[in-house]
Amino acid sequence: MFKNTSENRVKKIYDYIQEELNKxxxxxxxxxxxxxxxxxxxxxxxxxxxxxxxIDEIKNEFxxxxxxxxxxAEFNAKQKILKxxxxxxxxxxxxxxxxxxxxxxxxxxxxxLEKSLMExxxxxxxxxxxxxxxxxxxxxxxxxxxxxxxxxxxxxxxDVSFIISQEKIRAAGGFIARCADGKISYNYTxxxxxxxxxxxxxxxxxxxxxx
Amino acid sequence: xxxxxxxxxxxxxxxxxxSLISDLDKVKAEASKKIEQAKEKAKKIMxxxxxxxxxxxxxxxRNFEIEVKNKLxxxxxxxxxxxxxxKAKAKSNRDxxxxxxxxxxxxxxxx
Numbered sequence: 001m002f003k004n005t006s007e008n009r010v011k012k013i014y015d016y017i018q019e020e021l022n023k024x025x026x027x028x029x030x031x032x033x034x035x036x037x038x039x040x041x042x043x044x045x046x047x048x049x050x051x052x053x054x055i056d057e058i059k060n061e062f063x064x065x066x067x068x069x070x071x072x073a074e075f076n077a078k079q080k081i082l083k084x085x086x087x088x089x090x091x092x093x094x095x096x097x098x099x100x101x102x103x104x105x106x107x108x109x110x111x112x113l114e115k116s117l118m119e120x121x122x123x124x125x126x127x128x129x130x131x132x133x134x135x136x137x138x139x140x141x142x143x144x145x146x147x148x149x150x151x152x153x154x155x156x157x158x159d160v161s162f163i164i165s166q167e168k169i170r171a172a173g174g175f176i177a178r179c180a181d182g183k184i185s186y187n188y189t190x191x192x193x194x195x196x197x198x199x200x201x202x203x204x205x206x207x208x209x210x211x
Numbered sequence: 212x213x214x215x216x217x218x219x220x221x222x223x224x225x226x227x228x229x230s231l232i233s234d235l236d237k238v239k240a241e242a243s244k245k246i247e248q249a250k251e252k253a254k255k256i257m258x259x260x261x262x263x264x265x266x267x268x269x270x271x272x273r274n275f276e277i278e279v280k281n282k283l284x285x286x287x288x289x290x291x292x293x294x295x296x297x298k299a300k301a302k303s304n305r306d307x308x309x310x311x312x313x314x315x316x317x318x319x320x321x322x
Contacts, residue, residue, distance in 0.1 A: 010220055014227055021231060025238040032242030036249030043253030047260035054264045055271075062275040066282075073283050077290040084294055088301045095305070096312040103317060112317045193316050201315065208308040209301045 089205055093194050097172055100190045104173045105139050113140060113175070114148050116188045117162060120177050121152045126159040128180035133164060134171040134189065140164070 103109050120129060133140055142164055149162045162177075169176055171189035178185035187193075 006216070006220070010223065017227075017231070021234070025234065028238050028242050029245075032245045036245045039246070039249040039253050040256070043256045047256050050257075051260050051264055051267075055267055058264075058268045058271055062271055066275055066279050069279050070282050070286070073286045077286055080290060081293055081297065084297055088297065092301075092305065092308045093312065096309045096316075099309055099313055100316065103313070108317055115318050190316070194312075197312070197315065201312065205308050205312065208311055209304045210297055211300075 085206065085210065088209060089202060092205055092209065093198055097190055097194055101136075101172050104134075104136060109139060109173070110144060110148075113144075114151070116175075116186075117148055117177070118152050118156065120186050121156055121158045121160045123186075124158075124160055124179060124184070128161045128163060129177050130163050130165045130180065132167050132169045132176040132178070134173055134175065135168040136171075136173070137175075140175075 103112070117131075131145060145162045145164055149160065153159060169189065171191055174187075174189035174191075174193065176185060176187050176189065
């Protein structure tokens with residue numbers, strides 16, 4: 001009887017301990033599961049955040065490359081258009097030079113000479129001015145120059161004397177005038193005139209050509 | 212209580228203690244295993260994400276390349292159109308421009 005009672009007591013103690021420990025085991029397992037869930041949740045959140053961040057970075061990087069490529073292409077296109085316009089404008093001046101040659105044997109050329117000599121006379125007012133005609137010039141004679149000299153001096157109240165030089169110049173048309181002392185010279189060859197007017201006339205020529 | 216029963220009881224307590232230690236080890240091992248599995252799963256999630264990012268990067272790159280290529284073609288076509296228009300306009304206005312220069316040099320009234 002005593003023995004049974006004692007064993008019963010021990011068994012009750014065992015059962016109690018076992019029960020308490022089972023609770024502890026359950027808690028350990030529950031904690032482990034919570035920890036595991038936490039690890040997975042954290043990894044999922046980190047992965048999501050990393051994904052969004054990296055995709056954003058990648059898109060930004062490609063956007064930069066895209067914008068740079070497009071900007072370069074647009075710049076090159078503008079340069080190409082500008083280059084073609086410049087070439088066309090340049091060809092117009094070349095064409096004008098060729099066409100100007102056609103006027104060298106006409107009255108228009110004499111009028112051009114008169115206009116140019118008037119500018120020189122207005123500038124110098126008096127003195128001898130040597131005129132170097134171009135080698136292709138066949139129309140301008142000493143008589144024409146003298147007649148122009150008289151007309152100009154009368155009109156502008158100047159006292160200039162134009163003399164045709166024996167020296168000829170190589171040009172498509174026009175002339176070079178130089179004062180007797182050789183200090184001042186005026187280049188009125190078609191080439192020099194075109195060179196001088198090319199830049200100032202470029203906007204107007206461009207407008208005529210392309211608008 | 213006899214000595215024999217006391218010895219029996221003590222032996223029984225010792226066995227019970229050993230059994231408890233063994234159970235505790237098992238539970239701890241089980242808990243560690245769960246955490247290890249979670250860590251492996253977390254690593255897999257991250258690896259999958261990195262792979263997904265790489266796949267997405269390739270996809271975005273392909274799309275961007277197509278987009279840029281199309282845009283460049285568009286710019287090139289537009290430029291070519293402008294160049295053709297410029298050429299056509301220059302051709303039709305060529306004489307006017309040349310005459311303007313000639314008039315400018317020779318005098319408006321002279322030509």
